[in-house]
Amino acid sequence: GAGVSQTPSNKVTEKGKYVELRCDPISGHTALYWYRQSLGQGPEFLIYFQGTGAADDSGLPNDRFFAVRPEGSVSTLKIQRTERGDSAVYLCASSTGGDSGANVLTFGAGSRLTVL
Amino acid sequence: AQSVTQLGSHVSVSEGALVLLRCNYSSSVPPYLFWYVQYPNQGLQLLLKYTSAATLVKGINGFEAEFKKSETSFHLTKPSAHMSDAAEYFCAVSVWGYQKVTFGTGTKLQVIP
Numbered sequence: 001g002a003g004v005s006q007t008p009s010n011k012v013t014e015k016g017k018y019v020e021l022r023c024d025p026i027s028g029h030t031a032l033y034w035y036r037q038s039l040g041q042g043p044e045f046l047i048y049f050q051g052t053g054a055a056d057d058s059g060l061p062n063d064r065f066f067a068v069r070p071e072g073s074v075s076t077l078k079i080q081r082t083e084r085g086d087s088a089v090y091l092c093a094s095s096t097g098g099d100s101g102a103n104v105l106t107f108g109a110g111s112r113l114t115v116l
Numbered sequence: 117a118q119s120v121t122q123l124g125s126h127v128s129v130s131e132g133a134l135v136l137l138r139c140n141y142s143s144s145v146p147p148y149l150f151w152y153v154q155y156p157n158q159g160l161q162l163l164l165k166y167t168s169a170a171t172l173v174k175g176i177n178g179f180e181a182e183f184k185k186s187e188t189s190f191h192l193t194k195p196s197a198h199m200s201d202a203a204e205y206f207c208a209v210s211v212w213g214y215q216k217v218t219f220g221t222g223t224k225l226q227v228i229p
Contacts, residue, residue, distance in 0.1 A: 004159075031215050033215075033217070035219075040125075040222075041222070042122075042206050042219040043160070043219045044219075045218060045219075048216060050215065055215065056215070091159075091160070093160075095215070097215065102148040102165065102167040102210065104162050105160075105217060107160040107161070108159060109159045110159065
C-alpha cells in the first residue's frame with residue numbers, strides 16, 4: 001500500500017481483556033517495528049521483525065505482550081490480560097531493511113489503546 | 117546500548133526567531149542519527165538523518181542539524197521559525213548492522229506569533 005496502515009485507530013477495552021492490534025506495512029518493506037508511546041513520552045521500542053522472524057524483542061515489557069508476522073508482511077501485536085498501564089498509542093513502522101541500520105522508518109498513524 | 121537525550125521537553129520561540137532543539141547521543145560505536153517530527157494528529161515523519169557522509173545535514177522545511185563528535189551532539193536548528201513548525205520533535209539513534217532505532221523523549225516546540 002501507499003503507507004503504513006494500522007487498525008483499529010482506537011480501541012477501548014476493559015481490564016483483563018485480550019486485544020489485537022494490526023499493522024499493514026508498506027509493500028516490499030522487510031523490516032517492521034512496534035513502538036509504544038505514552039502521553040508526553042517518546043516512542044518506546046517494543047520489537048522489530050526482519051522478514052517473518054522477530055530479530056529483537058527486547059522491548060516487550062512482559063509475557064503478556066506478543067507479536068507475530070507469519071508471512072513477512074502484516075503483523076499483529078497481541079496483548080493478553082490487559083492492564084490500565086497498557087493504555088498508550090501503539091505505533092507501527094516499516095523500513096526497507098538492509099544491513100546498514102541507517103534506514104528511515106515510515107510510521108503509521110497509530111492505534112490508541114485505552115484500558116478501563 | 118545507544119541512547120539519546122533531548123534537553124528541554126518544551127521550547128517556545130517567537131515567529132521569525134532561531135529554533136534550536138538539543139540532542140546528545142551516547143554510543144560506543146559510530147551512530148546514525150535522526151530527527152523526526154510529529155505534527156498534531158499526524159504520524160511521525162523524518163526531518164533529516166546523519167549517516168557519516170557530511171556532518172552538516174539539511175532536511176525538509178529549512179531545518180538542519182550538525183553532528184559534533186567531540187560534543188556527542190546532534191542539535192536541530194532553523195534560522196527563522198514559522199507558525200507551521202509547531203510540533204513535537206524527536207531525536208533518534210541507531211548503529212551499523214543493527215536495525216533497532218532508539219528515540220528520545222521529545223521536545224514540543226511552540227511558536228508564538
